[in-house]
Amino acid sequence: MKSTPLSSISQPSGRTLPGLDLFMQLSRSLLLPVIGILLFLFIWFNGARMIHTSLGEFPGPVQVWEQTTNLVAEHQQEHQREQDFYARQEVRNAQTLAANPEAKVTIRPYTGKPTFLDQIVTSLVTVLSGFVLASLIAIPLGILIGLNESVYAAVNPLIQLFKPVSPLAWLPLVTMVVSAVYVSQDPAFSKSFLTSMFTVLLCCLWPTVINTAVGVANVSKDLLNVSQVLRLGVLTHVFKIIVPASLPLMFTGLRLSLGIAWMVLIAAEMLAQSPGLGKFVWDEFQNGSSNSLGRIMVAVLAIGLIGFMLDRSMLFLQRKVSWDKNAIMR
Amino acid sequence: MKKYLQLSEVSIDFPIPKGLFRALDKVSLDIAQGEFVSLIGHSGCGKSTVLNIVAGLHQATEGGVLLEDREVNAPGPERAVVFQNHSLLPWLTAYENVELAVKQVFKGKKSKAEMREWIIHNLDLVQMTHALDKRPDEISGGMKQRVGIARALAMEPKVLLMDEPFGALDALTRAHLQDSLMEIHADLGNTVIMITHDVDEAVLLSDRIVMMTNGPAATIGEILHIDLERPRKRVELAGDARYNHFRQAVLSFLYERQRKVEDFGAQKKAHEHEHEAVAAPLKVSAAK
Numbered sequence: 001m002k003s004t005p006l007s008s009i010s011q012p013s014g015r016t017l018p019g020l021d022l023f024m025q026l027s028r029s030l031l032l033p034v035i036g037i038l039l040f041l042f043i044w045f046n047g048a049r050m051i052h053t054s055l056g057e058f059p060g061p062v063q064v065w066e067q068t069t070n071l072v073a074e075h076q077q078e079h080q081r082e083q084d085f086y087a088r089q090e091v092r093n094a095q096t097l098a099a100n101p102e103a104k105v106t107i108r109p110y111t112g113k114p115t116f117l118d119q120i121v122t123s124l125v126t127v128l129s130g131f132v133l134a135s136l137i138a139i140p141l142g143i144l145i146g147l148n149e150s151v152y153a154a155v156n157p158l159i160q161l162f163k164p165v166s167p168l169a170w171l172p173l174v175t176m177v178v179s180a181v182y183v184s185q186d187p188a189f190s191k192s193f194l195t196s197m198f199t200v201l202l203c204c205l206w207p208t209v210i211n212t213a214v215g216v217a218n219v220s221k222d223l224l225n226v227s228q229v230l231r232l233g234v235l236t237h238v239f240k241i242i243v244p245a246s247l248p249l250m251f252t253g254l255r256l257s258l259g260i261a262w263m264v265l266i267a268a269e270m271l272a273q274s275p276g277l278g279k280f281v282w283d284e285f286q287n288g289s290s291n292s293l294g295r296i297m298v299a300v301l302a303i304g305l306i307g308f309m310l311d312r313s314m315l316f317l318q319r320k321v322s323w324d325k326n327a328i329m330r
Numbered sequence: 331m332k333k334y335l336q337l338s339e340v341s342i343d344f345p346i347p348k349g350l351f352r353a354l355d356k357v358s359l360d361i362a363q364g365e366f367v368s369l370i371g372h373s374g375c376g377k378s379t380v381l382n383i384v385a386g387l388h389q390a391t392e393g394g395v396l397l398e399d400r401e402v403n404a405p406g407p408e409r410a411v412v413f414q415n416h417s418l419l420p421w422l423t424a425y426e427n428v429e430l431a432v433k434q435v436f437k438g439k440k441s442k443a444e445m446r447e448w449i450i451h452n453l454d455l456v457q458m459t460h461a462l463d464k465r466p467d468e469i470s471g472g473m474k475q476r477v478g479i480a481r482a483l484a485m486e487p488k489v490l491l492m493d494e495p496f497g498a499l500d501a502l503t504r505a506h507l508q509d510s511l512m513e514i515h516a517d518l519g520n521t522v523i524m525i526t527h528d529v530d531e532a533v534l535l536s537d538r539i540v541m542m543t544n545g546p547a548a549t550i551g552e553i554l555h556i557d558l559e560r561p562r563k564r565v566e567l568a569g570d571a572r573y574n575h576f577r578q579a580v581l582s583f584l585y586e587r588q589r590k591v592e593d594f595g596a597q598k599k600a601h602e603h604e605h606e607a608v609a610a611p612l613k614v615s616a617a618k
Contacts, residue, residue, distance in 0.1 A: 222417040228405040230434045244421040323421030
């Protein structure tokens with residue numbers, strides 16, 4: 001915000017105004033969010049002490065911070081153990097080979113428990129695979145539906161029917177189908193990964209399909225006339241006119257989809273016990289130690305933070321791709 | 331007169347809930363090559379519909395359009411349209427907007443370098459070479475319309491169709507663009523059909539003014555030949571008796587014989603202000 005000329009005229013001591021402006025700006029972008037977070041921590045700290053569960057006190061900020069450092073430390077220990085494990089094997093193999101050059105040596109894979117950080121990586125990979133695959137289906141489908149009213153009429157009831165379906169309803173079906181269909185001697189992907197991924201895919205298709213279709217159907221008549229007068233071919237028409245024109249709504253759909261994908265994934269992992277953050281939460285819940293609730297709270301915060309960062313990265317991508325740099329994006 | 335573009339008994343019906351609405355009824359018009367024809371009439375009289383039928387964006391229900399003795403039934407770049415609201419693609423620069431048209435029309439006929447030269451040449455015709463890399467939201471309304479004209483000219487159209495090309499511009503910008511258009515028309519000898527609400531614009535630019543009756547079932551009311559010699563200078567013409575006679579003729583058609591009857595109150599008011607409207611034609615164009 002700039003100081004208006006009017007205020008600098010009306011106030012002779014207008015020199016202090018830019019300073020005030022800077023203060024206002026800083027307070028809006030920094031001070032107020034910090035106040036909000038501090039207020040939340042205060043309420044959390046005091047509220048948590050009042051809740052007593054069978055696993056002890058509800059975790060407050062302090063316990064959560066302790067568990068965060070614990071989880072990171074555990075990850076480092078586990079990682080060290082893994083490295084040691086492989087190092088020992090190599091030494092042993094080298095000795096065997098030295099004694100007998102003909103000997104067959106193998107490296108056994110490490111079978112330690114995945115740590116919190118490993119689970120985060122697993123979840124991220126799963127959600128992004130599901131989301132990318134869903135987008136690859138949803139965007140062309142949305143464009144087709146938006147371009148052609150007959151296709152829209154045919155597909156719309158199905159979209160409306162499947163859109164509200166909870167991921168948990170799909171999960172058993174997906175699990176069974178993956179087990180039945182994906183049979184291979186040397187699987188490239190684990191079945192649990194595929195189950196989670198397809199569940200995510202089925203749930204996060206719809207916002208992108210719908211928003212893309214709406215964007216495409218609402219491309220300005222003038223631009224369509226231009227395309228007609230130029231006799232653009234179908235592909236040129238789609239890539240030069242339709243896609244750029246519907247990009248803003250397409251991205252709205254993609255961001256909604258990614259948000260849904262992340263929520264769905266956690267639930268699916270919990271229910272199906274497939275590796276990931278959801279399983280971590282469930283395992284801790286079953287574990288029931290005095291640290292469990294704190295560790296679950298760490299996971300909750302991590303899930304939120306990752307969801308936020310996923311959304312921001314989509315926004316960043318939209319800014320990169322979009323032609324309308326003036327559009328307000330939040 | 332050699333017939334270049336022929337509209338023969340063109341009628342069009344639009345479906346409405348109660349049946350069919352006849353928007354145009356038996357519009358017949360022959361246009362010679364290189365002629366500049368304006369369509370003038372009140373809002374809703376179907377001027378744009380005539381233009382869209384020639385463009386191929388609408389299909390006539392009866393009758394048809396012939397261009398060089400071939401029937402028009404689909405849009406095509408040989409009948410380029412300059413749209414009222416420029417219709418540039420907002421994600422492309424001025425250069426790229428023209429390029430899209432040039433690539434489409436001259437694919438395989440011009441080399442890359444020739445295309446580039448042709449694009450620049452057309453942007454130069456409308457004096458827009460200084461803004462090649464500007465996007466539509468970075469230039470003024472008048473500039474956008476210039477680029478729109480450049481895009482249409484770059485298609486080397488047989489007929490240039492202009493749908494109120496300067497309607498959304500302020501009076502000064504409009505005058506500049508009218509002058510540019512007159513120069514371009516003198517140089518290239520395009521055949522032009524232009525829709526306008528502006529009586530001065532019509533008289534200044536046209537060889538003929540086609541005056542349309544009010545709808546429904548609108549048709550051609552009168553055709554006025556403007557045989558003022560070219561080049562025409564707006565300042566000199568302002569005092570020219572013939573120019574004023576033509577203007578008077580159009581105004582009396584629009585405001586006496588084809589007065590738009592909105593409702594009784596408006597009609598009474600229009601009657602009171604009729605004299606004023608004739609005296610102040612600028613007001614007419616501003617009040618469209």
